[in-house]
Amino acid sequence: MQSIPATLHQRILDHLADAVLLFGLDHKLRYTNIAGEMLFALSSRQLLGLHVHELFSDGAVERDMGGALQSGASITQHNVELRRPKPAVTVNLTIVPFFDHDRADGVLLYVQQVDRQLRISMEEQLLAQQNAARMVLRGLAHEVKNPLGGLRGAAQLLERELHDAELKEYTRIIMEESDRLQSLVDRMLGPNKPPRKSPLNIHKVLERVRQLVQVEAPSGVVIQRDYDPSIPDLYGDADQLIQAILNIVRNAAQAVGERGHITLRSRIHRQVTIGHQRNRLAVKVDVIDDGPGIPPELLNQVFYPMVTGRAEGTGLGLSIAQSLINRHGGLVECSSEPGRTVFSVFLPLESEHE
Ligand SMILES: Nc1ncnc2c1ncn2[C@@H]1O[C@H](COP(=O)(O)OP(=O)(O)OP(=O)(O)O)[C@@H](O)[C@H]1O
Ligand SMILES: [Mg+2]
Incomplete structure (x- = not known):
């Protein structure tokens, strides 16, 4: 059998959506893949050497690590709470004894985030x-x-x-x-034309939107830019993406009123699941405003057509934005509290089946 080069093993591990952690016999972390770093929101440099009880709230994890080593069989636990980044994150994990030539060498943990599946x-x-x-x-x-x-x-x-x-x-x-x-x-x-896609830079889109809204908005509304210039081109219909993001930024401008701040932020994200599609790389555009926030009773409904909190609104802006972004294989999410409302647009940069 042809052997697989070590770098390929590494790449496979780093492409997994679930965390793979290797603990030594002293129950300290020896290895984590990228999903593990994302799960605990720490770099591998910060994670390596941490004791298992610093990562999981439940003492049963450490107990079962010992049990798995003794019995030589793997053990699965459900709904275990993480200690970091916050206790609310729960995972399912499988504890697998790790042997090197018949000699117990450590314990492997395979960790799946429950919240993410939900x-x-x-x-x-x-x-x-x-x-x-x-x-x-x-x-x-x-x-x-x-x-x-x-x-x-x-x-x-x-x-x-x-x-x-x-x-x-x-x-x-x-x-x-x-x-x-x-x-x-x-x-x-709604939009009736299918997107005519070509390679384009997301910052061209954001700059266009920024100029349009800056002209309409009162002078007390400040639009700040926080771009990651290294983001590569994506494949999309410039007019449709401008329309979608314009609808979101216009809402932010309307929400802040006479004065306030809007931030347009772009970042690159790895391993993003949108619907059923796993994307190796995606662009995340955040539109952040410091207005009063979305009324709580509207928060779960703002993407539905004809839902509006404004007297002169038709309630179509976000529904159209969501539909345009969906046609690009992407997704719009939002979170809101008084003083901070964030609309996040995810757009795939390249998807696995392309
Ligand atoms: N950044 C925001 N801050 C506070 N509320 C918001 C924000 N964005 C949207 N909303 C709320 O969501 C509602 C729906 O927005 P949507 O853009 O779909 O419709 P609209 O702005 O009311 O009307 P239209 O865009 O069709 O003119 C808004 O009326 C507003 O109440
Ligand atoms: Mg609107």
Whole structure:
């Protein structure tokens, strides 16, 4: 059998979404893959040498490490709490005795984050619901669109027959209101063109959005940039990405009102799961504002169409943004508290099946 080079082993380990940890017989950490570093939010340099009880809250992990070594069999534990980065993170783990030529040499831990699995299925469910809501709305918009055209056409013909300026005022109102309804219906129908993708730099998109919003917003609104210039090009439709991120940044500007700060931040992320798709690399764009935050009763619904907290809002901006980003294989998330609202756009840089 051909042997696999050590660097390939390393790369395989670093591509795993689950953490692989090797402890010595002294129960101190000897090795972690990248997923392990991400799980504990520490670099391997900081992690190596830490004792198992510094990583897991539950003493049963250390006890079962001894048990697994004695029996030579692996042991699985469910819903174990991490001690860091915060106790709320729970994992399932398998403890495997590690032998070097028949001699016990340490213990291998294979760690799966439970919260992450829950999050992925929640995400899928939410996306499906938002899609369904959009479909219903599109159906409705279609039904309204056709008669609307007839209505406007008839008012136009009628206007030509009228000679009384006062009566013409009525036909003008019919036409203006039809136009207003028409543009609402067009927005309800949402983006109708598939993305025309080409390589593009995410910062071109962000800079365009920044300029557009800076012009519209009051002078007390400051838009700050925090870009990672090393992010490579992604494959996308520039106009659609501008539209999506513009909808998000406009909301932030509306939320802060006369004065406030908006930050546009770009970062690269490894091993991001979006829906079912594992992405080796993804861009994360955060739009952060220090406005009053999303009202709690709206927080779980803001991506649904026609959900709005603003008197003059149509509630379509975020629904359209989510749909445009989904078409790029990406996802929009948000978190909000008074003084800090973050909308995060994930866009794959290259996906595994490409
Ligand atoms: N950064 C933010 N801070 C506070 N609330 C927000 C923020 N972004 C969105 N929201 C809330 O979410 C709601 C929905 O936003 P969305 O963009 O979908 O619709 P809209 O802004 O109301 O209308 P439209 O964008 O169609 O003109 C907003 O009305 C607002 O209440
Ligand atoms: Mg909006």
